[in-house]
Amino acid sequence: MRSSEPRSGFVIPRRRTASSRRLTLGAALGLALAAGGCGSGHASSASSTPAPAVSAPAPAVTTAASTTATTTTTTTTSHRTAPRRIAHVARPAGPLRGKVVVIDPGHNGGNAAAPDAINHMVPAGGFMKACDTTGTATDAGYSEAEFNFDVALRVAAILRREGARVVLTRSSNDGIGPCVSERAAIGNRAHADAAISIHADGAPASGQGFHVIEPALVAGYNDAIIAASARLGGIVRDEMATGSGLVPSTYLGHDGIDVRGDLGGLNLSAVPKVFLESGNMRNPHDAGLQTDPAWRERLAHVIAAALTLYVTGPARS
Ligand code: ZN
Numbered sequence: 001m002r003s004s005e006p007r008s009g010f011v012i013p014r015r016r017t018a019s020s021r022r023l024t025l026g027a028a029l030g031l032a033l034a035a036g037g038c039g040s041g042h043a044s045s046a047s048s049t050p051a052p053a054v055s056a057p058a059p060a061v062t063t064a065a066s067t068t069a070t071t072t073t074t075t076t077t078s079h080r081t082a083p084r085r086i087a088h089v090a091r092p093a094g095p096l097r098g099k100v101v102v103i104d105p106g107h108n109g110g111n112a113a114a115p116d117a118i119n120h121m122v123p124a125g126g127f128m129k130a131c132d133t134t135g136t137a138t139d140a141g142y143s144e145a146e147f148n149f150d151v152a153l154r155v156a157a158i159l160r161r162e163g164a165r166v167v168l169t170r171s172s173n174d175g176i177g178p179c180v181s182e183r184a185a186i187g188n189r190a191h192a193d194a195a196i197s198i199h200a201d202g203a204p205a206s207g208q209g210f211h212v213i214e215p216a217l218v219a220g221y222n223d224a225i226i227a228a229s230a231r232l233g234g235i236v237r238d239e240m241a242t243g244s245g246l247v248p249s250t251y252l253g254h255d256g257i258d259v260r261g262d263l264g265g266l267n268l269s270a271v272p273k274v275f276l277e278s279g280n281m282r283n284p285h286d287a288g289l290q291t292d293p294a295w296r297e298r299l300a301h302v303i304a305a306a307l308t309l310y311v312t313g314p315a316r317s
Contacts, residue, residue, distance in 0.1 A: 094163030099311045101159055102167045102187040102195035104265065105152035106275075107135030107145040109173040122181040125221045125267025131179035136202025138287040147290055148198045149173040151278065154300030155198070159307065167192065184268035193311040194232055195273040196303065197265055200290060201280045207251025208283040210244060212237045213275035216261035221268060228272035232310045233257055236274055239306040244299055245289060246279050272310070276303065 111118045112134045121128040135144035149170070156166040167190045169183045178186070187195040201211075214233040215222050222229075237256040241248055248256030260266065266273055278299060279286035289295040 094161070095312055096159060096162040096164035096308060099164045100167065100190050100192045101164050101307055101311065102169065102190050102192040102271070102273075103152045103155055104169040104183050104187070104195065104197040105145070105148035105173075106197055106199040107133060107148060108170055108175050108177055109143065109145045109149075110176040111135070111145065114176045117176050120179070122179045122264065123268070124180060124262075124264030125218045129180065129262075129264050131181075132177050136200065136281050138281045138291060139284075140287070140291070142281070142287070142291050144200045144202070144281060146173050147200050147278075147281070147296070150293075151198050151296050151300055151303070154297055155303045155307075158300060158304040162304075162308065164311075165190075180264035181268055183265050184270075184273075187273060188268075188270040190271075192271040192273075194307055195269060195271050196232075196236070196307065197273070197275040198303070199275055199277050200286075201252075201277040202282055203251055203280045205280075205282045205284070207249065208280050208286050209247040209249040209251075210240050210256060210279050211249040211253040211277050212240070212257050213263065213266070213277065214257060214259050215263070215266035215269070215273065216259045218261050218267045222266060222270075225269055225272050229266070229269075229274055231313075232272045232306075233274040235309050235313075236276060236303070236306040239302050239309070240276070243302040243305070244278075245295065246286065249277070249280075251280070 111132055118130060118132050118134070120131045122131050123129075135148070137143045149172075152168060156168060159166050167186060169178060169186045183197070212233045215226060215229050217223065217226050234257070237248070240246060241256055249258075252258055263275065266275065279290055281287050281290060289299075
């Protein structure tokens with residue numbers, strides 16, 4: 001939702017940057033049932049990584065044995081054999097091995113019941129802003145916070161299967177926050193190759209479609225990520241336009257892209273980052289998609305495809 005988030009008042013149309021390389025969307029759009037429940041982690045650094053690479057079994061044997069040399073024979077034996085087994089564990093394969101992606105599901109299910117915490121003012125990039133907002137909902141009551149979290153788990157599962165390290169900014173949908181400043185800090189601490197905030201909008205019902213929010217330059221704060229974030233945003237826009245079933249927003253932005261300088265989550269980011277508004281929850285067409293689990297899985301594949309294209313693309317500035 002963006003309606004409760006004050007705008008900076010300027011919109012900079014950006015020319016289309018078609019991504020020439022495209023994942024096999026036929027595969028990406030396969031509506032396999034989600035394995036979305038595995039996005040576990042911890043509140044402030046919710047992450048789970050594939051098993052770390054085991055690259056040097058021999059030194060590991062030496063270290064383990066030497067530290068337990070005075071223990072029983074049984075213990076020594078177990079240390080002698082264990083590393084051999086570890087040595088046969090496959091390294092995480094996949095095109096995203098070594099890549100770090102931060103996924104930020106906007107809002108949180110407990111925000112509405114915690115106005116004092118949510119309205120607490122935090123730095124947002126040269127100004128102060130409320131910690132977080134409640135988000136929107138469909139007319140039937142399906143909340144944006146729940147939608148965002150569900151989609152984030154699905155994206156995380158897909159990227160982890162491809163070998164990425166994925167960090168979520170929250171680990172459930174029944175908590176509060178974190179604040180927008182902390183959401184940015186989580187991406188920064190993770191040294192993410194890319195970060196994305198997943199949202200859905202709450203605009204007048206007559207408008208429909210998705211839009212990507214790219215950071216406007218806020219001098220002294222996000223200078224280093226503007227170009228890279230624009231490239232990321234262009235890829236996300238292109239993938240959404242061709243694969244999601246949502247049209248580029250009919251009511252906001254230009255060609256599916258909006259540029260804003262009033263979002264703390266973008267102003268304070270030191271890593272390439274965009275927001276995705278995944279349709280308008282007040283529009284019957286968009287809400288019909290958003291409340292369909294199969295479509296959310298399709299959306300997750302589109303987002304994952306875009307992130308994959310970005311992090312495996314040309315060297316980033
Ligand atoms: Zn939102």
